[in-house]
Amino acid sequence: MNKTHWDVEPQRPAFSRALVALGNTRKDVVVASADLSSSCGTAAFAQEFPERHYNFGIAEQNMISACAGLATTGKVVFASSFAIFCTGRVYDQIRQSVCYPRLNVKIVATHAGITVGGDGATHQMIEDLALMRALPNMTVVVPADAPETEKAILAAADYDGPVYIRLGRANVPVCTTGKDCQDFEIGKSTLMRDGDDVTLVGTGIMVAKCLEAAEELAKHQVSARVINLSTIKPLDEKILVKAARETGCMVTAEEHSVVMGMGAAVALVLVENAHVPMKRVGIPDSFGESGEPEELMEKYGLTVDNIVDGAHDVIKRRGR
Amino acid sequence: MDETISKEKIVEMDEIARKVRRHIIQMIYEAGSGHPGGSLSAADVIVSLYFGMMNHKPEDPKWPDRDRFVLSKGHAAPALYGCLAESGYFPIEELKTFRRIGSRLQGHPDMRKTPGVEASTGSEGQGLSMGLGMALAGKLDRKPYTVYVMVGDGENDCGQIWEAAMAASFFKTDNLIAIIDRNMLQLDGPTHKVMSIEPLADKWRAFGWNVLEANGHNIGELLDALNKAKQTKGMPSIIIAHTIKGKGVSFMEGAVGFHGKVPSEEQYKKAMIELGEGTA
Numbered sequence: 001m002n003k004t005h006w007d008v009e010p011q012r013p014a015f016s017r018a019l020v021a022l023g024n025t026r027k028d029v030v031v032a033s034a035d036l037s038s039s040c041g042t043a044a045f046a047q048e049f050p051e052r053h054y055n056f057g058i059a060e061q062n063m064i065s066a067c068a069g070l071a072t073t074g075k076v077v078f079a080s081s082f083a084i085f086c087t088g089r090v091y092d093q094i095r096q097s098v099c100y101p102r103l104n105v106k107i108v109a110t111h112a113g114i115t116v117g118g119d120g121a122t123h124q125m126i127e128d129l130a131l132m133r134a135l136p137n138m139t140v141v142v143p144a145d146a147p148e149t150e151k152a153i154l155a156a157a158d159y160d161g162p163v164y165i166r167l168g169r170a171n172v173p174v175c176t177t178g179k180d181c182q183d184f185e186i187g188k189s190t191l192m193r194d195g196d197d198v199t200l201v202g203t204g205i206m207v208a209k210c211l212e213a214a215e216e217l218a219k220h221q222v223s224a225r226v227i228n229l230s231t232i233k234p235l236d237e238k239i240l241v242k243a244a245r246e247t248g249c250m251v252t253a254e255e256h257s258v259v260m261g262m263g264a265a266v267a268l269v270l271v272e273n274a275h276v277p278m279k280r281v282g283i284p285d286s287f288g289e290s291g292e293p294e295e296l297m298e299k300y301g302l303t304v305d306n307i308v309d310g311a312h313d314v315i316k317r318r319g320r
Numbered sequence: 321m322d323e324t325i326s327k328e329k330i331v332e333m334d335e336i337a338r339k340v341r342r343h344i345i346q347m348i349y350e351a352g353s354g355h356p357g358g359s360l361s362a363a364d365v366i367v368s369l370y371f372g373m374m375n376h377k378p379e380d381p382k383w384p385d386r387d388r389f390v391l392s393k394g395h396a397a398p399a400l401y402g403c404l405a406e407s408g409y410f411p412i413e414e415l416k417t418f419r420r421i422g423s424r425l426q427g428h429p430d431m432r433k434t435p436g437v438e439a440s441t442g443s444e445g446q447g448l449s450m451g452l453g454m455a456l457a458g459k460l461d462r463k464p465y466t467v468y469v470m471v472g473d474g475e476n477d478c479g480q481i482w483e484a485a486m487a488a489s490f491f492k493t494d495n496l497i498a499i500i501d502r503n504m505l506q507l508d509g510p511t512h513k514v515m516s517i518e519p520l521a522d523k524w525r526a527f528g529w530n531v532l533e534a535n536g537h538n539i540g541e542l543l544d545a546l547n548k549a550k551q552t553k554g555m556p557s558i559i560i561a562h563t564i565k566g567k568g569v570s571f572m573e574g575a576v577g578f579h580g581k582v583p584s585e586e587q588y589k590k591a592m593i594e595l596g597e598g599t600a
Binding site for chain 1: 384432440441443447449454457460461486491
């Protein structure tokens with residue numbers, strides 16, 4: 001599949017559809033919002049199943065711990081807010097109320113990353129993967145596009161334990177339409193494109209960028225393998241180690257701070273299992289700013305060019 | 321439970337409370353760490369709940385219709401463990417393992433490890449929200465259970481308590497009853513000197529709660545208030561239980577120093593005698 005110009009679609013309507021579908025099939029599913037139900041996509045569930053939706057107002061700490069209480073009775077609870085408000089702001093509640101007792105609370109964080117755009121740094125959550133993957137018992141999922149979002153939400157409902165699902169605000173290229181992408185499983189990543197010279201590992205919105213980069217590299221007779229790392233924790237170590245051994249070098253790409261994000265997690269796997277030259281493409285250790293999503297991605301280094309340059313760099317360092 | 325509780329039953333519960341207090345002292349002394357002051361102040365309330373109020377089955381801790389108790393002030397874990405052991409959730413012998421490596425009895429309550437523990441607490445201010453979630457589920461499923469949450473007076477400093485207070489009255493969870501262990505002391509000193517929480521009753525009333533007050537060391541009075549709370553419909557209730565930190569051990573009563581301090585061997589022996597060791 002060499003297509004690099006996809007249709008675009010935001011992830012939140014897909015989340016919204018999946019929730020309503022769950023509401024219809026599962027009576028144990030309840031949903032919590034914190035005054036952002038219309039922005040996050042939980043409003044449709046609230047409309048359909050008002051008795052199973054709780055709006056806690058701008059009180060995320062109470063929301064997370066109350067979700068834990070609901071989950072102790074056997075409910076499968078989806079709590080949703082902007083990533084900035086449902087991670088760092090409630091880290092202790094997620095740690096103590098949800099993760100420590102390993103309860104069935106699924107935190108769906110929307111508006112994650114720098115592509116939030118105009119709202120600026122106060123609303124651009126770029127360190128949530130670092131926070132969430134540090135928590136014992138937490139599972140961290142970053143769907144690449146709208147179809148994968150829908151599958152991830154359904155999978156999370158069936159998954160035993162806390163799950164953090166990271167979604168963006170902006171339109172995302174629909175790139176998981178290939179036949180290898182049909183089966184979604186938490187903890188398993190997808191081989192999007194095979195190749196021998198370098199591996200490009202993307203997550204979220206950067207998966208499409210990796211595919212574009214692979215296309216660009218092909219023009220220079222570089223055969224790039226592309227992996228969609230949709231689960232950040234637990235990491236699909238097998239596919240990463242295999243790719244590192246077979247291609248001998250790797251580039252990671254994420255819409256997240258390079259400090260302790262997906263690339264850092266992959267680096268640790270490689271250091272211990274298959275030490276190969278590696279490059280992390282991501283947001284430098286800094287806050288963001290206001291701007292259009294594409295402008296911000298350009299300014300903060302989340303570009304196809306950076307992935308391509310990174311690929312050339314690691315290939316050179318590998319010395320093949 | 322029967323609303324008219326006999327004198328004999330109250331005498332019996334007072335005796336259980338004394339036993340629980342001995343467990344508290346013993347556990348903390350043997351563990352070499354723990355929080356005696358706030359455990360002793362909470363003991364009578366927790367005994368009233370487990371032995372006079374709650375519908376529960378120690379032989380079936382996960383019975384779906386059971387009443388639930390959340391100890392939001394998780395540092396009073398020894399009081400909870402003493403009550404659970406006396407109720408039959410696990411052997412009394414096991415209290416000796418408190419805070420030891422590999423034990424089911426962690427320093428703060430762990431719902432995954434200890435039979436009868438309903439919520440993992442310890443980071444102040446979260447238990448009322450957890451209890452609210454349980455109460456909401458009870459309403460949704462039309463279950464008959466009541467959720468009781470014990471909140472420390474110091475916990476009223478936490479913003480999350482007031483988030484939960486606002487939400488509980490908004491959602492009209494009349495199946496949620498909170499009890500404040502108003503022992504007037506927190507770790508750094510008297511509550512009015514660390515962070516004033518008064519006028520406490522007015523605050524809770526303003527947040528839409530039915531507010532009751534009781535002597536937190538008088539089981540008859542506590543049961544009376546708890547029954548009144550249970551009969552109140554359309555709003556959550558809170559009982560401000562006026563207690564004495566360290567209650568039952570003369571030299572610990574009202575002493576800030578015994579928030580998280582372990583008694584010496586001599587103090588331990590003296591405390592156990594004061595609590596009637598060897599009498600029952």
